[in-house]
Amino acid sequence: xxxxxxxxxxxxxxxxxxxxxxxxxxxxxxxxxxxxxxxxxxxxxxxxxxxxxxxxxxxxxxxxxxxxxxxxxxxxxxxxxxxxxxxxxxxxxxxxxxxxxxxxxxxxxxxxxxxxxxxxxxxxxxxxxxxxxxxxxxxxxxxxxxxxxxxx
Amino acid sequence: xxxxxxxxxxxxxxxxxxxxxxxxxxxxxxxxxxxxxxxxxxxxxxxxxxxxxxxxxxxxxxxxxxxxxxxxxxxxxxxxxxxxxxxxxxxxxxxxxxxxxxxxxxxxxxxxxxxxxxxxxxxxxxxxxxxxxxxxxxxxxxxxxxxxxxxx
Numbered sequence: 380x381x382x383x384x385x386x387x388x389x390x391x392x393x394x395x396x397x398x399x400x401x402x403x404x405x406x407x408x409x410x411x412x413x414x415x416x417x418x419x420x421x422x423x424x425x426x427x428x429x430x431x432x433x434x435x436x437x438x439x440x441x442x443x444x445x446x447x448x449x450x451x452x453x454x455x456x457x458x459x460x461x462x463x464x465x466x467x468x469x470x471x472x473x474x475x476x477x478x479x480x481x482x483x484x485x486x487x488x489x490x491x492x493x494x495x496x497x498x499x500x501x502x503x504x505x506x507x508x509x510x511x512x513x514x515x516x517x518x519x520x521x522x523x524x525x526x527x528x529x530x531x
Numbered sequence: 532x533x534x535x536x537x538x539x540x541x542x543x544x545x546x547x548x549x550x551x552x553x554x555x556x557x558x559x560x561x562x563x564x565x566x567x568x569x570x571x572x573x574x575x576x577x578x579x580x581x582x583x584x585x586x587x588x589x590x591x592x593x594x595x596x597x598x599x600x601x602x603x604x605x606x607x608x609x610x611x612x613x614x615x616x617x618x619x620x621x622x623x624x625x626x627x628x629x630x631x632x633x634x635x636x637x638x639x640x641x642x643x644x645x646x647x648x649x650x651x652x653x654x655x656x657x658x659x660x661x662x663x664x665x666x667x668x669x670x671x672x673x674x675x676x677x678x679x680x681x682x683x
Contacts, residue, residue, distance in 0.1 A: 394586070394588065397585055397586040398583075398585045398586050398588065399583060399585060400585070401584055401585035401586065403569050403572055403573060403584060404569065405552055405554055405555070405565050405566075405569070406551060406552060407553065408549070408551060408553075409551065419551060423549050423550070423551070426549050427549050430549070432592055433589040433591065433592035434588065434589055434592045434593060435586050435587075435588065435589070436546075436586070436587040436588065436589045437545060437546025437586070437587050438546055438547050438549075438585060438586045438587075439543045439544050439545065439546045439547055439584065439587075440540055440543055440544055440572065440575065440581040440583075440584050441581065441582045441583050441584070441585070441587065442540065442544065442580065442581060442582065443579055443580060443581070443582045453629060453640075455635070467676040467677075468676075470676075471676055471677045476677060477677070477678070477679050478677060478678050478679075479675075479676035479677035479678075480598070480600075480672040480673075480674065480675055480676065481672065481673045481674035481676065482600065482670040482671065482672055482673060483670060483671065483673060484668075484670060486635070488676075489600070489670070490676075490677070515632045515634065515635050516632075517629040517630060517632065517635070518629060518630055519627045519628070519629055520627075520628045520629060520630055520638075521610065521611075521614065521627065521628040522626075522627055522628075523614035523615060523617065523618040523626035523627065523628070524617075524618035524623060524624070524625055524626040525582065525625055
């Protein structure tokens with residue numbers, strides 16, 4: 380059974396609401412409870428459960444890299460299969476790496492780097508090139524969509 | 532964004548506590564009122580530094596097991612139009628134009644999330660029909676090494 384089957388209609392309503400309409404108020408969970416018709420305590424209990432099962436990762440600010448004055452890029456790296464776990468772990472050591480996936484094809488390690496300053500991004504890229512694997516540097520040219528909400 | 536905003540982001544980016552007054556402790560730590568914490572978050576949203584304040588969802592726990600990066604080779608003069616069509620698909624969470632590389636001709640990227648591999652393939656096919664772009668490839672993620680979102 381996947382977790383989504385474990386969610387009742389109230390959980391679903393909660394998950395849908397807290398993605399875009401989280402109340403910025405000293406008592407956010409009380410307000411949420413008022414909207415849904417359950418107590419503050421129940422909201423908190425349900426959110427704890429949803430966090431435990433991984434449906435809710437966190438409630439917080441979703442940052443825009445460019446707006447914090449930073450710059451980001453996507454790197455596609457060609458790493459021999461037997462080395463990929465080790466290289467991925469090395470790359471994950473950079474706090475600026477936010478996503479890192481193994482994908483099929485010639486370039487198999489795909490990760491995004493978001494740095495607070497352009498200079499830092501260049502520094503990271505130069506450290507990454509010292510690893511000695513061929514890679515593509517694929518910065519965004521135009522943005523068409525950034526995910527905001529996932530309806531459950 | 533001043534130093535206090537930066538500290539506020541650092542204190543909240545990994546998620547606020549699931550307690551009745553989650554902003555209270557943050558206010559105390561920053562030595563400002565809860566009201567100012569909330570006002571500052573709202574201002575960060577207005578300035579686009581914070582895209583939204585709310586929950587991040589764990590796709591995997593919801594049974595959305597497949598994450599496909601669909602890459603497309605779109606003639607430069609059609610990028611604007613095709614990007615808009617792709618962004619219109621609900622299953623596409625992110626859509627970007629990225630620079631081409633001599634060794635990588637694809638320039639448009641659409642992230643597709645779905646419950647099965649076949650569903651991802653079907654969506655990519657629908658996008659292809661809707662845009663007339665037939666030169667594309669689907670790169671499924673085979674392993675997730677890291678997924679944290681943008682942090683500072």
